[in-house]
Amino acid sequence: xxxxxxxxxxxxxxxxxxxVKRYLGEFLMDERVIDAPYWLRTFIVKGIILNTxxxxxxxxxxxxxxxxxxxxxxxxxxxxxxxxxQVEVPIALxxxxxxPSIRSGMQELYDKGVKDVLIIPLYPQYAMATTETIxxxxxxxxxxxxxDMTLTNVPAFYNHKDYIRVLANSIKQSLEGKDYEHLxxxxxxxxxxxxxxxxxxxxxxxxxxxxxxxxxxxHEFCYRHQCYETTRQVAEVxxxxxxxxxxxxxxxxxxxxxxxxxxxxxxxxxxxxxxKKLAIVTxxxxxxxxxxxxxxxxxxxxxxxxxxxxxFHVVPCINDRDDWAEVLGRxxxxxxxxxxxxx
Ligand SMILES: C=CC1=C(C)c2cc3[nH]c(cc4nc(cc5[nH]c(cc1n2)c(C)c5CCC(=O)O)C(CCC(=O)O)=C4C)c(C)c3C=C
Ligand SMILES: [Fe+2]
Ligand SMILES: [Fe+2]
Numbered sequence: 001x002x003x004x005x006x007x008x009x010x011x012x013x014x015x016x017x018x019x020v021k022r023y024l025g026e027f028l029m030d031e032r033v034i035d036a037p038y039w040l041r042t043f044i045v046k047g048i049i050l051n052t053x054x055x056x057x058x059x060x061x062x063x064x065x066x067x068x069x070x071x072x073x074x075x076x077x078x079x080x081x082x083x084x085x086q087v088e089v090p091i092a093l094x095x096x097x098x099x100p101s102i103r104s105g106m107q108e109l110y111d112k113g114v115k116d117v118l119i120i121p122l123y124p125q126y127a128m129a130t131t132e133t134i135x136x137x138x139x140x141x142x143x144x145x146x147x148d149m150t151l152t153n154v155p156a157f158y159n160h161k162d163y164i165r166v167l168a169n170s171i172k173q174s175l176e177g178k179d180y181e182h183l184x185x186x187x188x189x190x191x192x193x194x195x196x197x198x199x200x201x202x203x204x205x206x207x208x209x210x211x212x213x214x215x216x217x218x219h220e221f222c223y224r225h226q227c228y229e230t231t232r233q234v235a236e237v238x239x240x241x242x243x244x245x246x247x248x249x250x251x252x253x254x255x256x257x258x259x260x261x262x263x264x265x266x267x268x269x270x271x272x273x274x275x276k277k278l279a280i281v282t283x284x285x286x287x288x289x290x291x292x293x294x295x296x297x298x299x300x301x302x303x304x305x306x307x308x309x310x311x312f313h314v315v316p317c318i319n320d321r322d323d324w325a326e327v328l329g330r331x332x333x334x335x336x337x338x339x340x341x342x343x
Contacts, residue, residue: 271307
């Protein structure tokens with residue numbers, strides 16, 4: 001029997017500093033998130049980050065938390081429920097960090113008799129800190145606890161026409177009737193080192209962008225290329241003129257160089273240059289979360305206003321949009337009928 005595991009990033013159980021600390025500990029000790037040797041990662045995470053960050057992060061989570069819980073979890077549950085209505089096979093929801101875990105999602109499917117699982121990482125662009133870590137963990141769990149299961153996955157869908165259409169629809173509807181001079185596509189950042197590590201050719205990725213338009217097998221796993229490609233394809237569908245949109249990277253942590261340009265500095269620069277009306281969309285996130293509701297919609301707006309900007313429009317993530325749930329339902333039904341993923 002077939003079944004589906006939808007996987008998102010995860011959130012703390014509550015906004016209590018202790019829960020945030022436990023969640024951040026699990027998240028940041030992942031060797032594909034902070035990719036330092038174990039001893040150094042332990043020192044950085046347990047010796048430095050977990051002594052200061054949980055309090056600050058807990059305060060930020062408090063600003064965006066909903067009565068039903070973490071926005072990311074609640075929105076993922078709503079999406080799961082909508083997609084379930086489109087398909088006959090069971091769909092379980094799991095988070096890479098925190099609850100419900102990937103192991104519990106696999107167990108839930110197994111208990112229903114599912115042996116053939118389609119994993120859908122809820123990330124449009126591939127990164128070792130997102131898609132890769134989900135697939136690696138799921139395979140480890142399969143080997144240890146569910147050896148008679150087979151796993152297949154939906155690959156990064158950053159350029160899939162169905163996804164591009166949903167994102168374009170969402171931008172169009174959200175900005176309908178709004179006046180804005182520029183649309184900024186802000187993606188979650190990753191350290192530049194991650195891009196080099198994911199380069200299967202070991203020689204293609206140059207970080208400065210000189211490589212991302214040259215076709216290469218490296219692009220199947222290049223987060224930077226995939227982000228720029230999502231922006232380019234959405235801009236094409238919406239007939240945006242060159243210069244009226246751009247791409248940036250948010251949420252950097254630590255002192256190493258991350259993908260640039262940085263979103264906060266870009267917003268500041270736009271304001272200082274005299275831009276008055278800015279719109280922003282965050283396509284690396286399928287569900288609204290701390291990084292979109294607080295870092296962009298609150299901090300980003302403040303930066304823009306302080307730099308002289310006046311109107312700041314934030315496009316919501318695709319969340320549980322009907323057209324998005326329909327697309328996921330179609331991809332699943334195609335897999336169920338034909339064995340192929342996303343024809
Ligand atoms: C070294 C650190 C991090 C890397 C690399 C990273 C990549 C990455 N993350 C997301 C998506 C999300 N990240 C979120 C929160 C978050 N991310 C990091 C660090 C790295 N992320 C931290 C420390 C946090 C916690 C928040 C904080 O303390 O400020 C979230 C939000 C979760 C929520 O509960 O709302 C998402 C989603 C992507 C897509 C990505 C690489 C492409
Ligand atoms: Fe993150
Ligand atoms: Fe590149």
